[in-house]
Amino acid sequence: MSVFNACCIIDDDEFFAFKAKRLMKETGFCENILCYRDGQEGIDSLIGLLIEDIPFxxxxxxxxxxxxxxxxTFLEEFDNIPKAQVKNTKIxxxxxxxxxxxxxxxKKYEIVEDYIVKPLTAESLETIITSKKGV
Known part of the structure; x- marks a missing residue:
């Protein structure tokens, strides 16, 4: 069983996205992973989830x-989404x-939890788990 139900990767580096997805699945971090190649595709798709009443x-x-x-620019637009709709989401x-x-x-964006320097590692994912779940 995965720690998180759904995660999203917004990154134009296909190699990073591929490796991150693989690492997330291998470590049980997340099974359902959405990937978008740029901020426009990401914000459009995430707003689509809200319209369809699909969990964020x-x-x-x-x-x-x-x-x-x-x-x-993605963060600026994301910041306009009503807080109640993204209350369980951290970037x-x-x-x-x-x-x-x-x-x-x-750090000026309330929704931003942390800044992770690539590459993504199992330790990075553990840090996210700890901060998000309050472990």
Whole structure:
């Protein structure tokens, strides 16, 4: 049995998404994983879940540097979704860049739980489990 019912990866790096999905399944982190290649596809699809009254993913792994709509623009739009509809969701920024500026900017968003430097590891997932479940 998985720790989380549904998670979402929003990242244009297909290799990262593939490896993250595999790691999530291998570790029992999550079975149902949605993947989107950019912020536009991600926000459109997630809003579609709300319209269809489908439960929202509990965890979103969000890259910052993507085509069409980057992670920052995604966060701005996501921030407009009524809080009651996303109250059980936390976003984790996943980036290859260790940037104090980006880390500080990410903390300004209440929905952002943490900033994870790629690659994603089993330890990263354990940190998410601990912070989300209050273990």
């Amino acid at each position: 993913p509990e965890i979103i792994l969000l890259d910052l540097n993507m085509p069409q709509k980057n992670g920052w 984790y920024i996943t980036s290859s860049f260790v940037s104090p500026e980006n880390m500080a900017k990410a």
